[in-house]
Amino acid sequence: MGTWKRVCAPAFVVLAAVVFLPSFSAGQDEQTLRGVQRVRVRTMKSISRAMRRVKVYTKKANYERVAAAAEEIALLSAAIPYLSPKGSAFGKTRIKAEVWSRFDDYSKIARDSAQIARDVAKAAQAKDKSAVLKTFSALSDSCTQCHKPYRKKKRK
Numbered sequence: 001m002g003t004w005k006r007v008c009a010p011a012f013v014v015l016a017a018v019v020f021l022p023s024f025s026a027g028q029d030e031q032t033l034r035g036v037q038r039v040r041v042r043t044m045k046s047i048s049r050a051m052r053r054v055k056v057y058t059k060k061a062n063y064e065r066v067a068a069a070a071e072e073i074a075l076l077s078a079a080i081p082y083l084s085p086k087g088s089a090f091g092k093t094r095i096k097a098e099v100w101s102r103f104d105d106y107s108k109i110a111r112d113s114a115q116i117a118r119d120v121a122k123a124a125q126a127k128d129k130s131a132v133l134k135t136f137s138a139l140s141d142s143c144t145q146c147h148k149p150y151r152k153k154k155r156k
């Protein structure tokens with residue numbers, strides 16, 4: 001994973017959120033919402049790839065990379081609520097409608113997940129392997145905590 005992707009991928013998502021956000025309040029047109037949905041799914045894929053990097057680099061004891069990947073997860077996770085505006089469920093999306101009846105809860109889970117990712121980064125900066133493993137396990141649980149209530153099962 002090159003530096004460009006590490007730095008620019010999360011920056012892109014945040015930028016996309018900032019650009020899309022103002023248009024939510026003023027009549028959310030379908031094209032914008034479809035775009036947000038695509039960014040949401042891509043963001044999830046990026047989070048997933050960064051999780052794999054945390055795992056791989058922890059094994060290699062490359063804590064600088066572990067910290068970078070964890071920081072990326074923190075940034076991307078914090079953006080999830082902004083990438084989940086009402087009406088952004090199209091086609092094969094797996095987002096559940098419950099997101100919008102319990103948006104505060106959904107947002108809190110995203111915030112907590114981002115905080116745990118920052119804890120992983122801190123543990124990595126301290127080169128504390130057991131703390132990295134422990135916080136990483138908590139981070140994985142936090143994905144499930146959101147997916148269980150708010151993501152539909154994969155269609156076969």
Ligand code: HEC
Nearest residue numbers: 044047048051080093094095106109110113143146150151
């Ligand atoms: C606050 C809620 C929330 C958190 C936290 C969260 N996710 Fe998700 N995730 C979702 C939702 C909602 C979807 C479905 C998006 C859609 O299909 O529109 C999703 C979809 C995904 C997908 C499927 C993407 C695809 O290709 O369709 C992956 C992979 C994923 N998440 C990984 C993760 C990982 C790894 C974490 C934890 C580090 C995580 N997510 C944390 C809400 C969350």
